[in-house]
Amino acid sequence: xxxxxxxxxxxxxxxxxxxxxxxxxxxxxxxxxxxxxxxxxxxxxxxxxxxxxxxxxxxxxxxxxxxxxxxxxxxxxxxxxxxxxxxxxxxxxxxx
Numbered sequence: 001x002x003x004x005x006x007x008x009x010x011x012x013x014x015x016x017x018x019x020x021x022x023x024x025x026x027x028x029x030x031x032x033x034x035x036x037x038x039x040x041x042x043x044x045x046x047x048x049x050x051x052x053x054x055x056x057x058x059x060x061x062x063x064x065x066x067x068x069x070x071x072x073x074x075x076x077x078x079x080x081x082x083x084x085x086x087x088x089x090x091x092x093x094x095x096x
Contacts, residue, residue: 010071015039018051029062029075036062037075 011022018039025041034050036057041049063078 010067010069012067012071012073020049020051027065027067027073029065035060037065037073 011025012027015022015025020039020041024043025039028038028040029036031038034052034057036052036059038056039051041051043049059075059077061078062075064075066074068074
């Protein structure tokens with residue numbers, strides 16, 4: 001698994017806070033079995049480690065993740081799979 005690096009974006013500080021390696025991890029909203037945002041890390045032995053704070057699934061299925069130069073993470077709800085897990089809302093999730 002390879003990740004593209006974008007010099008104008010910075011990994012959020014919570015990546016290190018939860019014990020993940022920023023150089024081997026990615027933020028995803030496209031896992032078909034996990035609603036919301038999930039942090040993934042490929043370990044040295046090739047395993048995929050996952051972390052999800054309970055608040056990251058409150059909005060249901062999420063759209064694309066946007067990172068800014070300060071490491072802030074923005075994501076909004078999108079009924080990609082179905083509308084059952086997407087409560088009606090007009091909020092953007094902000095994770096610092």
